[in-house]
Amino acid sequence: MKNTLKISLKAGEKIYVNGAVIRVDRKISLEFLNDVQFLLQQHVLQPEDARTPLRQLYFIVQVMLMGQAGEGMEKTRQLFRDTLANLLSTFRNERIRAELKHIDTLVGQGKVYEALKAIRALYPIEEQIFNKDSLQEEQVFAKAVGE
Structure with a gap:
């Protein structure tokens, strides 16, 4: 027998379950007794916040989880x-590259929620890379100006 999953939601929160958007009007607990694809409101990325490569990938996978059907789903899979x-x-960081391959496997196995968690876990590394690149650009610019 599979483990059940219990989620507590506050009044006004949303949860996305198998493509359906559910908003609760009071504090409740949901217990999922079988496998379900879901996404909590705080993990939903808005399009305008998909500003980095990994956040763009997250947004694509999120659309897959939220249950676009038919031809739209195939286009989303191809975009992924x-x-x-x-x-x-593009990425040279070996941890990111290894995780991206793992994320591809997860998506292929239909474990989209786990793929989203794996992408979120890479955000700090991506941020470090961008901050390092930004710092190097500033240093190069400073040298050119100071010469």
């Missing part, structure tokens, strides 16, 4: 494959 390939050819 294309974006993933671009990220693998």
Whole structure:
């Protein structure tokens, strides 16, 4: 027998379950007795917040989880494959590259929620990379100006 999953929600919170958006009007606890694809409101990324490569990938996977059907789902899957390939050819950080391959496997196995968690776990590394690159650009610019 599978473990059950219990989630508590506050009044006004939303949860996305198998493509349906559910908003609760009072504090409740939900108990899922079987496998379900869900996303809590605090983990939903808005389009305008998908400003980095990993956040863009997250947004694509999020759309997959939220249950777009038919031709739209195939287009989203193709966008995921294309974006993933671009990220693998762009990132040099081995941990990110290894995790991206793992994320590809998770999505292929239908473990989309786990893929989203794995992408979120990479945000701090991505931020360090961008901050390092930004600092190096500033240093190069400072040297050029100071010469």
